[in-house]
Amino acid sequence: MKVCLIAPIPPFRGGIAKYCYSLAQELEKRHELLLLSYRRQYPALLYGKKPQLDATSDRKTITEEFRRISYNIDSVSVASWLATARRIEAFSPDVVILPWWVTYWTPMYAWLMRRLRKRGISCILLCINVYEHEDSLFKKILARFVLRRAEKMIVHSTLEQAELQAINGTAAVRLHLLPIFSYDSSKPLHSGTTLHLLFFGFVRPYKGLDLLLRAVAMAADLDIKLTVVGEFWHGSEEYRLLIHELDISDRVEIVDRYVADEEMVGYFARTDLVVLPYRTTKTSGVIATSYGFGKPVLATDVGGFHEVVVDGCTGRLVQPNDPLAIAEGIRWFYNNRQIDFEKNINTVVAQKMSWGSLVNAIEEMANHLL
Numbered sequence: 001m002k003v004c005l006i007a008p009i010p011p012f013r014g015g016i017a018k019y020c021y022s023l024a025q026e027l028e029k030r031h032e033l034l035l036l037s038y039r040r041q042y043p044a045l046l047y048g049k050k051p052q053l054d055a056t057s058d059r060k061t062i063t064e065e066f067r068r069i070s071y072n073i074d075s076v077s078v079a080s081w082l083a084t085a086r087r088i089e090a091f092s093p094d095v096v097i098l099p100w101w102v103t104y105w106t107p108m109y110a111w112l113m114r115r116l117r118k119r120g121i122s123c124i125l126l127c128i129n130v131y132e133h134e135d136s137l138f139k140k141i142l143a144r145f146v147l148r149r150a151e152k153m154i155v156h157s158t159l160e161q162a163e164l165q166a167i168n169g170t171a172a173v174r175l176h177l178l179p180i181f182s183y184d185s186s187k188p189l190h191s192g193t194t195l196h197l198l199f200f201g202f203v204r205p206y207k208g209l210d211l212l213l214r215a216v217a218m219a220a221d222l223d224i225k226l227t228v229v230g231e232f233w234h235g236s237e238e239y240r241l242l243i244h245e246l247d248i249s250d251r252v253e254i255v256d257r258y259v260a261d262e263e264m265v266g267y268f269a270r271t272d273l274v275v276l277p278y279r280t281t282k283t284s285g286v287i288a289t290s291y292g293f294g295k296p297v298l299a300t301d302v303g304g305f306h307e308v309v310v311d312g313c314t315g316r317l318v319q320p321n322d323p324l325a326i327a328e329g330i331r332w333f334y335n336n337r338q339i340d341f342e343k344n345i346n347t348v349v350a351q352k353m354s355w356g357s358l359v360n361a362i363e364e365m366a367n368h369l370l
Helices: 015-030 059-064 078-091 103-118 137-147 158-167 209-218 237-246 261-269 285-292 323-335 341-352 355-369
Strands: 002-006 032-040 069-074 095-100 123-127 152-155 172-175 195-200 224-229 252-255 273-276 297-300 315-318
Touching: 002 015, 002 078, 015 032, 015 095, 015 285, 015 355, 032 078, 069 078, 078 103, 095 103, 095 355, 103 123, 103 137, 123 137, 123 355, 137 158, 152 158, 152 355, 158 172, 172 355, 195 209, 195 261, 195 285, 195 323, 209 224, 209 237, 209 323, 224 261, 237 252, 261 285, 273 285, 273 323, 285 297, 285 341, 297 323, 315 323
Parallel strands: 002 032, 002 095, 032 069, 095 123, 123 152, 152 172, 195 224, 195 273, 224 252, 273 297, 297 315
Antiparallel strands: none
């Protein structure tokens, strides 16, 4: 089958680029793939003026993995959209895959979907998020504008599946859980009784780091250490002040910067438990990354987390917006470290969270379009 994937991949930073790269690798194994990535993904102002590229990523090596790949799309250039459409039409794919996660893509996607439909080329919208994590009424209106024009969509949670069916009742919507990112898993690189906790990824208000810090203070009788790794979207000062007020400076380490994969491996290797104290969300690539290392997660019961965290088996779910509940969750892990979480995680992943099974779902949808 001839497949075109339009998506950011490394050297672009972040979980979305890793997601699209893993998907592209699986598609390349099984199909004739045209992979179209970006020369410029976002205007600098929209990305918080933070670097968009990972300086440690080897673009040349990545390019050599694929037979047909380019980094030519400029998201703000209509001329670039036209050139992209012409290249897709010349390739004549059976299906075009468009990852969807933020409303920024509304103009380009809406135009491109309309153009390709007129040429008889079908699209599958791969909804990593239906709505943005920090959305608004205006953003939802823009998202619906695109989603109502899609014929086939794949989502990663039943909650988002229901949302899409309410937005676009005529579209075919398929559920597939978020696949994991594969890494070499290892036992924690430390000894002793300390339980090492990790909060990983961009620090934004909806992710609830402040709740986790309060939980660490409430678990003062436990031998625990929390490492926070990731850029603070709005600065780290308020969190550092809270750490000082709670008198937990000796139990919390902050790494306030983007961490490339090579360094990330070290942080996960020394971790016993990954914590996601989110106030709201639908899905999270952090769980997929944690499972890739065989690490259990403590997460709040929000969005679709209950579909990927098997309570008491691959992790623990607790009530959201409640530092005491998070503290009790930490205590549960502290007292139940004899459970073989890695074995349990591998079993769950093999059943329903692989990139191969996601491509299977794409193939089934595409075949209905042919």
